Amino acid sequence: MSVEIWPPIAPDAFKAAVEASQARECEWLVQELQDTLTNLKHGLEDCYALLAPIDPGSTLVVSTPRNETVKGHVTRVGTRIVKGTIYLRMRTLPTQTLHINPDHPIHLASLTSLHTLLTHSIDLLTLTLSYSYPSTPPPSTTNPSTSSPQFIATQLRLLAQSLAESSSLLKGPPLTTADPAWTTRSVAGSHFTPPLWPPHQHHANGGVPPLSFHLGIQDSCLVLWLRSLEPADAPVNFGTKLALAIGTTRRLEHDESERIFGFCCEDSGVSGGEHNHGGGGGGSRVGAAPARHTSFPGPSASGGGVGPGKKEVEVFVREKVRVETADPSLLSLSSKLTALGTTLGVARRNLAAAMGEELED
Incomplete structure (x- = not known):
């Protein structure tokens, strides 16, 4: 037909x-x-x-389910965390309470x-x-293109x-993948009151902040990553070696354990080892498999990167805690x-x- x-x-x-x-x-x-x-x-x-910065903002609960590791709340106004109080009870750090400084809010790179x-x-x-x-197009000046x-x-x-x-x-990044932005976008201690890392504590830990505080977005939720850090070249005392050898002490196991990371804070230089993307200089720990040298050069999907004048220090992640908070907006x-x-x-x-x-x- x-x-x-x-x-x-x-x-x-x-x-x-x-x-x-x-x-x-x-x-x-x-x-x-x-x-x-x-x-x-x-x-x-x-x-x-x-996403507009309209007061009073959104107050979000930041707490770990079924345990007391992290308890608290933060307030998001637009693209910033302007205040908050978080109580930490991590196994590898002293119990402490963090207060976000309202005069120095935390900017969320993804939301910006x-x-x-x-x-x-x-x-x-x-x-x-x-x-x-155009509402009243002038015939002589109309551009057909x-x-x-x-x-x-x-x-x-x-x-x-x-x-x-x-x-x-x-x-954001997949839920099954750790966000590498924490190595360069962790919140600096100056965003807290009092400052998160007193100078004497900072120097006593080999120039490495004892805690990485990183905020990001995953699946439209606000996610807080807390990591307890230690220098990659920190010596292990004899008592710890013996306890690990006979099995009376066990290290906390997580997906980033026994790996070396290059770390520096978001907006403050960290004194320490030379910038090294290869991750050299560290070694495996006693009683564990050899460490895999890992670093994340360049900016990530969440922004960031090692800026001028900043130096990375090589660190181990002793303990890692992830807290996800649903944000209705x-x-x-x-x-x-x-x-x-x-x-x-x-x-x-x-x-x-x-x-x-x-x-x-």
């Missing part, structure tokens, strides 16, 4: 008619996209509001990047709407990349971004089909 047009149309005329029909369809779809883009802009503004991306996305949509759909399907498709592709990166920041933000991404994907596919092109990622 075949379909023919009557009266017959010459091939050249038929091709011209197809192109004209496609052009009308693109023009109609471009006009229809105005409402879609306006709704996307309103949705992004709602997302921006969820997310804030920048949301601002960029809103600005991108605002420009697209103002150029492609700013209202063409190609221009809008390019803008939507940039917007899709921004939304995908925003969702990735909220997703971030969970809502993630859901909204997913829905906006789906709507944007449908609009991009429709526009690409009308233009007769393949959809570009």
